[in-house]
Amino acid sequence: MQTGMSSKERVKYLEKKRRRRAWYTAGALILLLVMAYFVCLAVGSVQYPISEVWDTVLGKGDWSHDLIINQLRAPRLLCAAMAGAALSLGGVAMQALFKNPMASASVLGVSSGASFGAAFYIAYGFALFASSLGTVMAAFGMAMLTMIAVYMLAYRKGGGVQTTMLLLAGMAISALFSGGTSMIEFFSDADTVTSIVFWILGSFDGCVWSDARIMFVPIVIGMILISLNAREMNLMTTGESKARSLGVNIRRTRLMILVGSSILVAGTVSICGVISFVGLIIPHIFRTLVGPDHKRLIPICILGGALFMMVVDTFARTAMMGMELPVGTVTSIIGAPFFLWIMRSRKAAGWRS
């Protein structure tokens, strides 16, 4: 920084620097995302050189490469990317809604609620109408209900949301729905149990193009709903009455964020089960990097979440020869210590009470 600047010039200079930094971060993430895409397609039980992957993606490879890369790995990788983007954006949205950087789909029990809805539909709804759309809808309905329930339990008019209350309510609700899901499993036949257990672990194993297509629509809708409220979300973090007095239409914003993040969680959960802590880790990292302004945080978390999930899923797929780890367990193992660390370092999280 040059010397001899007035305070005003300094403020303007730092603000410009901050903005540039957000652009650089976004640029770097896009670059990494493209690179990771090709690398992740290349590695696995059969390894390919990147040039081969490039040809195959462009449709110039032979049929066996095409099968493995374009039909098996690509849809799975895209599902992972979409799930990562959706979960981290969902986390950002819930953190703004609850005015608390510790909120996320798994912490609040919204993931458990959504998976209960989906499990219920698989066990009892398929008899009526077997469709993945039905699963998404059931998951969405329960995600929404759970979120409203946690919101009503944790929110005190005037006082905002207390972290302890929020975490306890989330824990209780999570336990309730896990119990419910176990109950459904208990009364189901072996096949149904297998398909239900598959989700609870959280995995992208077996994701095909049709899954990617099913995920795409709710996730895009959710992203649009939330992105439209980026400015409002900044104001929401100071409390609802303050945001209202600054001119935010609270009811509309709250509803859009609630619906948007429920759609995101449901879209992910109904395809790949519960994947914990992504919605907590990614927003936290990028908030310390580019600041909490949602106009920058939202696009950057979408990119960062997608990158993170692609890398973690590829790791889960390749870490152990001949078998694969459920990605949900991997994120939990990374995420839980991270969560505890954020809770300890209040200062870094910029978090009170």
Place this chain on the structure above:
Amino acid sequence: MADMDIEGIRFSHGRKEILKGIDFRMCKGEVIGILGQNGSGKTTLLNCINTEYRPDEGKVSVKDFLIDAIDSGHDVGDSVDIRELDDGERSRIVATVEQQSQMNFPFTVLETVRMGRYSRTGMFNEEDEDREMDLLCDIMEDVGILEFAERNASELSGGEWRRVMIAQALAQEPEILLLDEPTLHLDVNHQFGLMDLCRKISRERGILVAIVTHDLQLAARYCDRSIVIVSGRIVASGRTEEVITKDLIRDVFKMEARVEYDEEIHGMLVTLLRRIS
């Protein structure tokens, strides 16, 4: 700039009636003090005025606001019920600084102050960025927070945070500014600085400033007009030097005091002597 009429406000919380019919009028360019003891209903009144609470009876209306503050349907000079305004319109006319607020996210001071520009700027910041920054910097300079504009707002002291909230309210460019105990947590120097600023903006820009406070000394020095509330009713209102008297302080605040006009400061001085038990 706007005038505000408060007519017959009644408000109950549960079975307890907190406001028992409040009537008064506030005019542009004046600093008005709303005085009373703890629990007299001052803050509740403020919340009824800024539509945070819905009064059981009565209404609050604004008139003579700048026509560009609201989008359509009203003419200059119209008297409009404040509840008919939408959130954006209302926030361009009325700004409130609450007694308590907090920040959980690591926004900088500048970003926090800029939140006040929400209803005056578009989604994609089509406005001239340089002009916006100048405006924000000027406000921050006035309030004395420009030096730490880039600091994390969630790590400020109580007094610093208070000034940030005041800057945010000024960034709304309101016509009516409502302050709830604005000098709380401030050291004496900043208390006087803030009150000087309130008087200055009300004189220069014709803004109506209403201050809820129990600080008789500051009110006596800075408010043009005062109203005194005792358990939900106005017991005195008028020019401050006529309202804040020895007798009133004795009856309402149960304190013995000396009230005098001081030549040097051209204002009233209140000296509190002792409690009356």
